[in-house]
Amino acid sequence: MANWRFDAIGTRWEIETTGVLGASERESVAAEVERFDREWSRFRPDSGVSRLGRESGTLVSADTGAMLDAFAALSAATDGAVNPLVARSLDALGYDADYSLVAGAPVPAPALWGEGVSWTDAAVTASAPTLLDVGALGKGRLVDRVMDVLGSTPGSLVVDAGGDIRVRGAAVRIGLEHPYDPAKAIGVATVEDGALCASAVNRRAWGDGLHHVLDARTGAPVRTWAATWAFAPEAMRADAVATALFFDGGPRLAADWGVEWVRMTTDGRVERSPGCPAELFVAGGGRPARPPVRNYGRVGT
Structure with a gap:
């Protein structure tokens, strides 16, 4: 594999293909990543999302309907805990566009986040300045879009964006990284023509107990769950469920969407869905992740 x-987008990408990608294919991938970042990154002052946060108005994007429809389902399943208006609290806690990492008081997000925010398949409109954060599923969406860009590439294909992985063709064995010891895996899974996405509180962490997984209702970081993994045909759906699993409604949403999963508490207990394909190493607290197992579990925005 090449x-x-x-x-x-603030993370390391790895694309594996049967043959070497040509210059035009690489340029197409780079253009798609830049487009998505320019539209949805709250870390760029020139992005569409940043402009909505400053000025209100409309952001035109082909990703709007898919992502915000999924957010509506996430919000309903978690009683508002997963909510794109969590952006204000992320900023307040120091995970802002300047990466100040200086924590202030958390800012609860409005539970009815759809009031004042409307969308179609092609655009989102905010009636007042409204900063959105699509980190709960945005990286998975971009993985899917990159997979589409490379759709005509022959042979097997793996798109890995900082650990959010989608596979086409030959099966890939993936280690589920222990959230408290990156040298170990709590299990291993084989993914073929599907996606595996994760979220963990040890990534994008700063200060005392501060990390990027927030309960939008309080604006504060979650404390019960340490890491989640979700298996789905597409990366955006896996990414969305990996976020929802930090809250009580996550397993129900996963069942509704046909997504299998694993999650681990901060005190080391592990739960899994009935049909989860992963082999878990529970008793020993994890094993070394060695080839041919791909190390896994990194989390980005």
């Missing part, structure tokens, strides 16, 4: 590595 391997192409690059950095984008």
